[in-house]
Amino acid sequence: SQQGEEDPQALSIQxxxxxxxxxxxxxxxNNLQWYxxxxxxxxxxxxxxxxxxxxxxxxRLRVTLDxxxxxxxxxxxxxxxxxxxxxxxxxVYQTGANNLFFGTGTRLTVIP
Amino acid sequence: xxxxxxxxxxxxxxxxKKLTVTCSQNMxxxxxxxxxxxxxxxxxxxxxxxxxxVTDKGDVxxxxxxxxxxxxxxxxxxxxxxxxxxxxxxxxxxxxxDTHNQPQHFGDGTRLSxx
Numbered sequence: 556s557q558q559g560e561e562d563p564q565a566l567s568i569q570x571x572x573x574x575x576x577x578x579x580x581x582x583x584x585n586n587l588q589w590y591x592x593x594x595x596x597x598x599x600x601x602x603x604x605x606x607x608x609x610x611x612x613x614x615r616l617r618v619t620l621d622x623x624x625x626x627x628x629x630x631x632x633x634x635x636x637x638x639x640x641x642x643x644x645x646x647v648y649q650t651g652a653n654n655l656f657f658g659t660g661t662r663l664t665v666i667p
Numbered sequence: 668x669x670x671x672x673x674x675x676x677x678x679x680x681x682x683x684k685k686l687t688v689t690c691s692q693n694m695x696x697x698x699x700x701x702x703x704x705x706x707x708x709x710x711x712x713x714x715x716x717x718x719x720x721v722t723d724k725g726d727v728x729x730x731x732x733x734x735x736x737x738x739x740x741x742x743x744x745x746x747x748x749x750x751x752x753x754x755x756x757x758x759x760x761x762x763x764x765d766t767h768n769q770p771q772h773f774g775d776g777t778r779l780s781x782x
Binding site: 588 | 671698700702707708709710711712715717723725757759761763764765766767768769770771772773774775776
């Protein structure tokens, strides 16, 4: 099965700084999605970027996608303590069902 | 409120004692899915359902069963649980299963401990 690899596994920053997380995947995709998971809770969808898109923004989030390198990055600007969570990338194949294949996640800690 | 509801949230049980984790969504979604989350492994798909009476295996289906008799419900059944099924389980849904570019909505998870 395809799974993304995320880098770094853990990231600790001060409030107000930017946080960047990276995701690499193995095969051609239809889209890539980023999810957030607060400790002990379910995943919440953040943003979806299609394979023909290169960059997408949503509030303080910026996602890039480089299909030639099979990689994506999630940038959170002006981080807040409330951004502390685990962040996962997930890919959807070009064909077949709308199944998600998850990376192992990045644990972000924002220090007030 | 649109949501995916799982029950129970926590369960400690013993090897071999059949259990069912229920999942219900109120968004009229066609697609539903079960995942397990283990440290260092991310989320892995167990089973998914494209619609009523249509189910298919994910990456780690061994030891699990599912059914989809109604659109809103997608229970996960462990007929004879074993300790290696101790995990955090998530149910998710999306509007369609045959259309990509749709986010999935997740339940809050069920933490299973099998002794």
